[in-house]
Amino acid sequence: MSAENTAPHHDDELDPSDALRVGLDDYELSEDDLAVLSGASDGAHGDDDGAVLPVIAIIGRPNVGKSTLVNRVLGRREAVVQDVPGVTRDRVTYTTEWAGTPFNVVDTGGWEVDVHGLDARVAEQAEIAIEMADVVVFVVDASVGATATDEAVVKLIRRSGKPVVLAANKVDDARTEADAAQLWSLGLGEPFPVSALHGRGSGELLDAMLAAVPETLVGEREVTGGPRRVALLGRPNVGKSSLLNKLVGSERVVVDPTAGTTRDPVDELVELGGRPWRFVDTAGIRRRVHQTSGADFYASLRTQAALERAEVAVVLLEASERLTEQDTRIISTVMESGRALVLAFNKWDLTDEERRHYLEREIEQDLGQVAWAPRVNISARTGRHTDRLVPALDVALDSWDQRISTGRLNQFLTSVVQAHPHPLRGGKQPRILFGTQASTRPPRFVLFASGFLEAQYRRFLERRLREQFGFEGSPVEVSVRVREKRRR
Secondary structure, rough: OOOOHOOOOOEEEEEHHHHHHHHHHEEOHHHHHHHHHHHOOOOOOOOOOOOOOEEEEEEEEOOOOHHHHHHHHHHHOOOOOOOOOOOOOOOOEEEEEEEEEEEEEEEEHHHHHOOOOHHHHHHHHHHHHHHHOEEEEEEEEEOOOOOOHHHHHHHHHHHOOOOOOEEEEEOOOOHHHHHHHHHHOOOOOOOOOOOOOOOHHHHHHHHHHHHOOOOOOOOOOOOOOEEEEEEOOOOOOOOOOHHHHHHHHHOOOOOOOOOOOOOOOOOEEEEOOEEEEEEOOOOOOOOOOOHHHHHHHHHHHHHHHHHHHHHHHEEEEEOOOOOOHHHHHHHHHHHOOEEEEEEEEEEEHHHOHHHHHHHHHHHHHHHHOOOOOEEEEEOOOOOOOOOHHHHHEEEEEEHOOOOOOHOOOHHHHHHHHHHHHOOOOOEEEEEEEEEEEEEEOOEEEEEEOOOOOOOOHHHHHHHHHHHHHHHOOOOOEEEEOOEEEOOO
């Protein structure tokens, strides 16, 4: 490798990061790959320190053309479109721009009333999207007119208090514009006639969407140096409200032996360790969210939305009882959200030596996937050891924010791969070409490789990353991009 192949940082010295990247010139790289690599120099901060973008959620009943509209907004065919209701199930976020203004657009599954099973989960994701959005674009099929389900969605949007833009879809020509005008009856203001399929009226709709963005965004971080945000999570009646009351020093939250007393997330500024923290007491996450209804259903939605707004989650577990499937599912929810994690074993004062022995075995057996999470043993009722929460929170958040320079990362990868190469696969041995930390919060690593890396080997790399760099209290994501050599 010669210095002519790259642009070193110094005239007489090749930067280790750039030197490692030179070998990638022989491989096919996409624009997305190059974007990741452009942030791969020492001290780069990836996408996590950029400006917060407005979030625009596309909402509506099934098969009104939401994903088609998303593709029109993106200017490319990205969202899956099929003329069958229910193709989109999860919330999917895409970043795009209009008239020089970048924003995130969220495609959602169709919202329906009184649904069960998978359909209820789809509706749940749509409702969380409304909760997390800055602007809601409500899509109605103008050729059909407002249905009873549309009227129910209007109530949902009004209850959220979010700015709303009404998109009257499937207005393909001037003759059908009268259909759009009938949607004034929904009481959401001017309907914007649009044909998501053909692009008619999309410019005016995009202008209206961005004009509706409020000055303060939902995702906007609090001022620098402001309180870190902590979500208290756990199954019903595990002691979350009791802990918050103890930390606050007053009866801030209703505490009752009846499970499910808390329904709305309760925000409270708490001073711990001489610093302010913003704690959110949430409703207990129940066993089967998709089978709950009424107030409990909406409580579970608000709990998930509160978790998405938090930076770190404290999951309360009852030390005096056997760990349950619910406990492990709640922890999995936190991991999937990418938030930092602290495990707090409550009612420690009620556990004897025998119970503590069995608890250690349960933790090893049931919580092995989060062996990296700090653990504190507390009593919410008496306040015992609650002062130990602050060091655990600090460790978890520092790990969540941690960035490893590209040079250090690739030195580490080189030594690990030399000592423990990937097993042969189909007569070939995949090779890691280059690695970079794409972002923080949580730490996300992208590895470029000459072949597929087995899941077991990726888990091995994650374990070694933790051994080398810590990351105590934070999930770590390792993704692999397989790239082939350029054809000569």
